[in-house]
Amino acid sequence: MAAMPRSPLVGSDVHYVASGHSLGANSSTSTCRAAKVTEIKNASTVSLVVFTPRGTLFYADLTYDEGKAGGTWHWPEADGGQPTSSIYPSSARPPKKDTKEGTAKA
Numbered sequence: 001m002a003a004m005p006r007s008p009l010v011g012s013d014v015h016y017v018a019s020g021h022s023l024g025a026n027s028s029t030s031t032c033r034a035a036k037v038t039e040i041k042n043a044s045t046v047s048l049v050v051f052t053p054r055g056t057l058f059y060a061d062l063t064y065d066e067g068k069a070g071g072t073w074h075w076p077e078a079d080g081g082q083p084t085s086s087i088y089p090s091s092a093r094p095p096k097k098d099t100k101e102g103t104a105k106a
């Protein structure tokens with residue numbers, strides 16, 4: 001079994017691979033769908049709620065597959081299993097107050 005970047009947790013954001021014909025897509029290629037883990041069966045088998053443009057779907061006992069076979073899940077490509085702390089800039093601070101006493105009124 002291929003090594004996983006990390007183990008899933010309930011509530012983890014992952015991708016579900018939909019078969020093109022099953023969810024209204026026109027192509028026959030597999031499509032990544034946003035999904036959230038709802039249950040952990042084991043390190044590579046989970047249940048998901050899948051978010052599609054037309055609604056949510058629920059699946060149980062899905063296996064992890066980096067090869068993105070239809071009906072499997074994987075970690076989001078942009079995520080790559082890495083922490084996402086970079087979306088919060090460390091330099092974010094409240095703006096400085098720019099007050100000058102005694103010059104507010106003409």
Ligand SMILES: [Zn+2]
Nearest residue numbers: 015032076077
């Ligand atoms: Zn994906």
